[in-house]
Amino acid sequence: MSTGSSSGQPAVSRMRCLVVLLAVLALSQGSGVTRVPLHKGKSLRKALKEHGLLEDFLKKHPYAISRKYSNLEKVASEPLANYLDCQYFGRISIGTPPQEFTVVFDTGSSDLWVPSVYCKSTACQSHHRFDPAKSSTFQNLNEPLSIQYGTGSMQGFLGLDTVTVSSIVDPQQTVGLSTQEPGSIFTYSEFDGILGLAYPSLASPYSVPVFDNMMQNHLVAQDLFSVYLSRNGQGSMLTLGAIDPTYYTGALHWVPVTVEEYWQFTVDSVTVNGVVVACDGGCQAILDTGTSMLVGPNSDILNIQSAIGATQDQYGMVRPGPFPWRGWDFSGGLHSGLLAWRIIAVRALVSHAEAEVWPPVPQEDRASLTLLYPLAPPPPTGLFASSLTAKCSGVLGRSG
CATH class of the missing domain: 2.40.70.10 (Acid Proteases)
Known part of the structure; x- marks a missing residue:
């Protein structure tokens, strides 16, 4: 799920590395370490199939996943079908007092967005919607947000608010609020929105990725996160700021x-x-x-x-x-x-x-x-x- 590149972004200058885990190395975990349980839910494809809508959807929306990765220099158009097999979701909250949402933690994009109360699309009506008027910490940035999809664009705007991910309270976080979502595909999804974990260069203009904001505010013990995805409905985990020693053994290989x-x-x-x-x-x-x-x-x-x-x-x-x-x-x-x-x-x-x-x-x-x-x-x-x-x-x- 990618949103394309942008200019004028705040960026963290340190080199990022990726680790291929062949097994787990036990590391100490102190303050600033947060675990986010991930739920393996029903894929959107299965939900559409259960509602008798899959065949019609496949005929109307040919799959074009190459759009996601073929052009990294522009704002990418995102095929709606990217979401059909998403299954792993977690909970976050936005605002004061907190309003809860289920999101896909996505290493293939960089923006955080959820539906807003201003969105009248069918997909928004069937999901949790953020109400800025009910949050004492919300600030409207008055900046538009547009993410292209196969059948139209997700339209919205950017704001700042407190985002809570498990025990981490992330203040002044950029949040995208949708006012229009294309098509009917999101209507049957188990997730409300997307939380991107990729580089700032893929984020929309004026948007700072959640994990980058956490690092800049020294909210995590280490500048890394680890992901464990299980075949079972439960047991998957996102760990922010550390490597969880319960999920692997052996040595780490840094790439x-x-x-x-x-x-x-x-x-x-x-x-x-x-x-x-x-x-x-x-x-x-x-x-x-x-x-x-x-x-x-x-x-x-x-x-x-x-x-x-x-x-x-x-x-x-x-x-x-x-x-x-x-x-x-x-x-x-x-x-x-x-x-x-x-x-x-x-x-x-x-x-x-x-x-x-x-x-x-x-x-x-x-x-x-x-x-x-x-x-x-x-x-x-x-x-x-x-x-x-x-x-x-x-x-x-x-x-x-």
Whole structure:
């Protein structure tokens, strides 16, 4: 979920680094450490399907995820379908006294926005809406906010208010308040808004990302946060200011961020059971908790599909086929085989399970499968995007 770049942004000058967690290293946790429980809820795609609206939606809104990553120099247009497979949400509050909201903690965008009482769109009416008049600490910045989506734009305005994330009270935080939300897709979502955790360069003009504001106000013990996403409904966690020792063992491998926009880094190769199937010779990738799919160039995604024997139905939903590995038979659509990402000579093994992706693209361009979606056309750098979803822990932070 990206909103594009902007100028005149306050920025933190320190270098950010990304950590690939192969297991957990126990670190001390003192003041300024906050845990935010994340709930794995029903995906929007499942909700639309239950209401008999999915087929009609897929026909009207062809999936165009390449819009998200193809142009980092402009305000990006955001395909509404990005939200269909979002499942991990957490609670925050805004204002004094606090008004509560459920948000997606999204490492693929940088703005915080929620619906406002001034929004009359159907989606706003079915969610919690912020009322500035009921907050004694709200200040209107009188600056417009516009985020482009596939069927229109989210219109709103920016303000300042106190944002509380678990035990952290973040004063004078930029908050986007929507006055119009496009289409009907958000009507059935479990989340009210988005809390972006990417770099300030992706934020809207005059907007400061929440975590950057926390760092500038010395509200976190360390300038990093860690994410653990579980396959189960409960147990997922966002930890601000520390690495939670209960979620991993072993050693941390620090990987430099290559472009300070998304959490972007270099991958050496992608293999399936030891055979290189993508990213041969190296490529760029990002970690995006706002999507449950793996996105990449057509040829690479097709190679991975072929390697794990996946098939898809008429909606583009893809289920992995039987895939024997070291005596184990991953039949019945439970696993797609063992993918290995080689990052700075370290292999991170990922077994994708219970995956189902529906990208409604033209038949000739269909190459999607089990958390994998092709970019057509691919971005200039051959960028891969991957969610941390239900596969591992991750730490995002900065040092120096």
